[in-house]
Structures are given as structure tokens and as C-alpha cells.
């Protein structure tokens with residue numbers, strides 16, 4: 377569905393400054409995949425998405441989307457994709473239903489089909505009662521759902537979402553996700569999204585592409601990324617100094633730290649290392665628990681930096 381090779385974008389700011397926003401990204405995304413592109417501010421996520429949606433042209437490298445080249449066949453690419461950009465579009469005083477219809481007409485739907493499709497989408501996205509409201513009167517969550525409806529009006533086989541849930545409260549985020557996942561299940565649509573929310577990428581995406589400084593630094597399922605790169609952390613309280621050599625002997629033990637009240641150690645498989653620690657440490661141990669890794673741990677392991685600090 378998407379194939380990029382050494383995709384690169386430089387922005388020439390002035391004679392002395394060129395920003396290397398995307399530095400040679402090669403990526404293949406198959407039909408029906410749900411992929412989250414994750415990375416700190418300025419990593420190059422939006423720039424990549426804008427190249428794939430034909431909004432800007434690459435400096436070098438190639439990209440095909442739905443079988444068409446993003447530069448030489450931009451019009452064909454656009455026909456196959458939906459794009460929901462960051463934030464809300466221009467403030468429209470149009471009615472919600474009309475706005476959606478107009479967007480459908482722009483994509484070449486006849487009046488009747490546009491109306492039908494817009495009614496379907498308003499119902500699917502819980503906006504049916506709001507068809508006669510002005511777009512400007514919608515709440516943030518409703519407006520974001522309308523943005524998604526607009527991205528879907530021409531029934532694209534591929535949907536790009538740039539930070540779809542930024543600024544929404546947890547309930548609206550969950551609600552938006554429920555809609556996106558349901559529509560994807562119904563149409564087998566490919567979905568590529570960028571997000572700052574680690575938990576969102578972790579729970580919703582089947583595949584996570586981590587981008588940093590314009591390059592892909594990891595690409596796998598969230599589970600595999602966490603298992604491969606981060607491991608589990610065991611946090612134990614008790615006689616720290618005496619516990620340290622025992623913890624160091626656990627299978628795969630690394631990053632051992634003696635803390636005020638005990639130790640912390642990283643292992644590959646926490647649930648199986650914990651009983652070993654309990655058995656070997658006996659009375660030296662007061663409490664012990666396993667912390668499963670997060671995608672933030674993955675980013676830290678890869679870059680030595682914290683994703684949240686950057687975003």
C-alpha cells in the first residue's frame with residue numbers, strides 16, 4: 377500500500393540554514409495495516425506524512441502510495457487516500473452536513489451519493505444529530521470526528537491521521553478510537569497515524585514505527601519492540617547491598633541499581649525472574665514487583681533520551 381525508498385526532505389530556510397527534516401526513510405506498509413508513527417517533536421513525522429499525501433514533494437528518494445508515485449501521479453494518489461491533518465481546518469460557518477457533502481462533491485461524488493455518504497458517516501461517527509449545526513459550534517471532540525468524516529467521505533482505501541486525538545480529553549480520545557477501529561474493521565482500510573500518546577500507540581497500533589531526527593530507528597509490533605529493546609524492570613525493597621549480587625545473577629540481568637530501600641534491575645522476562653529472585657534472596661527481600669516496559673523505555677533504550685521530555 378505504501379512503499380518508500382530513501383525518502384528525504386530538506387527545507388532550505390535561508391542561504392545558511394537547511395533543515396534535514398526527513399533523512400532517507402525506507403518503509404513498506406501493507407494493505408489493512410494499522411501503523412502508528414511515533415517520535416518526539418520535530419522528528420519528521422508530519423513532513424513524512426505530507427510527502428505521502430502529496431502535499432509537499434520529496435527532495436530525493438521515492439514513494440508510492442496505493443500503487444502510484446507521489447510526485448508523478450499525485451492526482452491518482454489523492455483519489456485513494458484520506459488525510460486528516462493536525463488541528464482543525466479553517467473555521468467554517470457552514471452546516472455540518474453541508475460541509476461533508478461539499479467535500480464529497482469535491483471528490484467527484486454526485487449530489488445524491490454525496491448526501492447519502494455524508495449521512496452514513498454522520499451516523500457512524502455519532503454526529504447524526506448535529507448535521508444542522510454550524511461547524512464552528514461543534515465541541516473539540518465533535519469537530520475532530522467531523523475531520524475524520526471528511527477524510528473518509530470518498531471511501532479511501534488508505535487513511536492518514538496526523539495526531540488525531542491531540543487536545544481531546546480521555547473520553548473523547550477513546551470515543552474517536554472506537555469509531556476509527558470500527559470503520560477500519562468494516563472496510564479493511566489501511567490506517568497510518570502519528571501520535572504523541574505512547575499509550576495510544578501501544579494499545580491501538582499493530583505496528584509502531586519510531587522516528588527520530590528524520591530517520592526510522594525502530595519498526596515492529598509494540599510487544600516485540602518492548603521485549604527486544606527494553607525488557608522488564610524488577611523493583612525490590614529489602615537489604616539493597618546484599619540483594620545486588622543476587623539480582624545481578626538473574627538471567628539477562630542488566631542496568632542494576634542499588635536504591636535507598638533496595639534494588640532495581642532490568643531482565644528479559646520479569647515474571648519468570650521474580651520467583652528466582654524470591655527463592656535466592658529469601659529473608660533479604662521485603663517486597664518485589666515487575667514493571668512491564670513502555671514504549672518510552674524503548675525510546676530511552678534506543679536514544680538515551682526520554683520521549684516525553686522531547687514532546
Ligand SMILES: Nc1ncnc2c1ncn2[C@@H]1O[C@H](COP(=O)(O)OP(=O)(O)OP(=O)(O)O)[C@@H](O)[C@H]1O
Nearest residue numbers: 387389395397415416417418419420421422423424
Ligand atoms: N516548512 C518548513 N520550513 C522549515 N522547516 C520545517 C518546515 N516544516 C517542518 N520543518 C522542520 O522540519 C523538522 C521536522 O518537522 P515535522 O513537523 O515533520 O516534525 P514532527 O515529527 O511532525 O513534529 P511534531 O510532533 O511537533 O508535529 C522540524 O525541525 C521542523 O521545524
